[in-house]
Amino acid sequence: MLHLLNALLFIAVSVCIGRAMLPAQNVVARSRGEEFAVAYTLGLAAIVVLCNLVFVVGLQLSVAVGLSLALSSYALYYQSKRKSAFATSPFSGAITWLLLSVGLLSLIATIAYPINEFDAIYHWAYRGKVLLFNGTPLNEALTGIVSNDNFGRVVTHPNYPLGVPIIEAYSSYFSGWSDRWVQLPLGLWAACMPWLVAFGLRNLSSNAIRWAAVATAATPILYVTNFTENGFADLLSAGTSSSMMLGGGSDLAVMCMLALSAALFLRATHSNCKRLAIAAGVALAATAAMKNEGLALLGVCMIACVVALFLENRPTRTIGFFAASAIICVSPWLGIRAQIPAIDENYSEQLTLENVIHFAGGGNELIEKSPLAMSWRQETDEADIPTRRSLVSAAFVDEFFDMRSWGLLWVLAAISIGLVFMNLDSFNYRWLTLVVCGGVLLYFLILLVTPWNFPSLRDKGIPERLLVHLVGPIMLLVGHALSSVERKLSR
């Protein structure tokens, strides 16, 4: 019971802080559901940034917990002073109940089992335990993996970011660790997504908001990949295989933070609100604090801002606050990361022009050194090794047409991208298009130069586990496209 209460406390603290960070309703209108989803994810992002800041200056988790509790108390008081009515929900009663039901089911499915996936246990929950028991990541438990005498501490991928571990450590700070209940705050990623999309699209037509939000909730990869691929067997084993996206992993966290950041940024540019722009920057920094790929996505968003400035309607002031906030808020994590050994995942070293030219020019796939029998693949004929670019391209095309995982998301995305030429006057449309295209290109390049055998990565659910990060911007773009089509038709 105490474990559940501790996890609920984390959610409550996040919501309080997030609500206070948002501007008043008369500046940026939102419904009750949007308020909860945006406040929760934004408050969570702020706590992650705060914890990283506390760690980098040499303080412990207890300080961050104390500070956040004090902040949330003040936030409650502050919020009570600026009471204002919620905006009308863009959804009908039936759609609201449908979204709530799917969200609740996804939450129950997340906590139905204690953490039960390799990455969730060893990459993320172990770090959560380190933060809980040692109070800081700058401890031998993470930094002591390499040493001159060949022996070190057992830990996987030490430089993986601390977002999910922070959430788990905080959610068990008062109650002690629980493999089941530390997942409770993580069970809300998929549930929040439709409301984040609705928030980001609120200035558009209500039809566009409704369909984009429902389409978001209906995207299978928010919950599972390749479900029904093995027929009835998938039904019997649902929730046990690594194809489940829900749970203690980090990919949905990146997706949710990026969606939040994009939604806040769109509203910020529309209302010219610097407070929202700063909040969007906090969310983008939290994206980088969830997975290493988040840092690259931060770069994509920044480059998209710059490129989108080339045409008319330039919200330079908003972009300035967004960029400054993101860079300031991500720096504590970068400060921590610099002190942790990067043993096997250092894309900044891999993503060189030389590597890109080599593989894009037809460089061969790398030979897997470990026995192929382990991954149930055929022996590679060394005289006939395929090029890396052909394998990565085929994998991306496979994903774009994999309806079991994506539904029609990529078809909708492709049409929306095509419609950019009819919407060049809209900064938000241009920016979203660039973020989506840039994100796909980024992951293509990362996989093109990866130092690992690509078919082995494919077996582990790459690239779909990366592409899922882009669902938020894609759905926001689809919403913009739906709205623009509707506008054109009504003229």
Place this chain on the structure above:
Amino acid sequence: MLFAILSRIHSLFLLLVLTFLGATVIGAAKTGFVPDHSRYDAAGFNNKQGGSRFIVSVFRNPQGKRVLLLDNATTDPVLASTVPREIVDRLSKSLASKGITVTRSYGIPLNKIDGQFDAAVLIYPCDNYVNVDFDKLAAKLDAKALFDYCASWSSTKADAAGLMHMNFARTYWPHWLDPEMHEFVEYMQKTTATADGILLVPSEPLSTTAARARWFLPLNYRLAPRRFYLYKPEDGTSFLTEYFQWVKDYSATRPQQGQRRMKSHPRALSKLTNMNTARTLNDEELQVAESRDVQWILFWRHQADFKICDFELVDIETVRGWK
């Protein structure tokens, strides 16, 4: 217009989503919301030739040895994990060709099988065979060896009866759900303090590159914040390619070379004294234990299946005393 229709069609995937979420919750409820082996594919014996070499290799001279194959009658229902009859026939013939006397049980309960044997092979995982009285079975087996082709016997119960249990079936449930590993974690939680340091020392060359053999990962997670130290963990805990190389590299360093096996050291959990993994430490290992303030040495044998006989936890003072 088409675009709007496509977005509505996409929304129909909600049915797939709801089916998955419903199946996940119902499936979890069926096992009491605790992950269970029954939610995964049944274990299977993948060696189409029958794997007689596994059995033959245990005996110095297989000639004249007696092996009991616990299989099913043709009329018995085929249970999950049952080894197919044609493979059992091949195994039987192959063992016979090496001079081993093979007795097949054809589903007869163990207490009705007369005679003395050297080893038993589980082919048919019926209740009678899986929940056998291991003490009675041990009395029937001179070589005290159990070959499990269905991954159904409890190695802890077999160990308690002095039987050496070897699993050769492929299991599909994740390694962190291994019941023997959980028992060992409980033992370590009681024995060690949370601030203790534990040095992992292999008792012999690492014999498998199976990913499941990385038992240091779940032990490290379950027993946090205890400090686990391992040889070059940056490779051993990394992707499979690096781990594969780590197994080869670590074995090549031969850390056990010149060290004395301490088979007489009393075992904490296992009854199999012959299988004791404890040994003296080499100078490098002793230095690491000193510099890292290690209180315990966890000797281990690198195997895909977790067996308590493959692990022995010894306090550092005792280990130092052996040198």
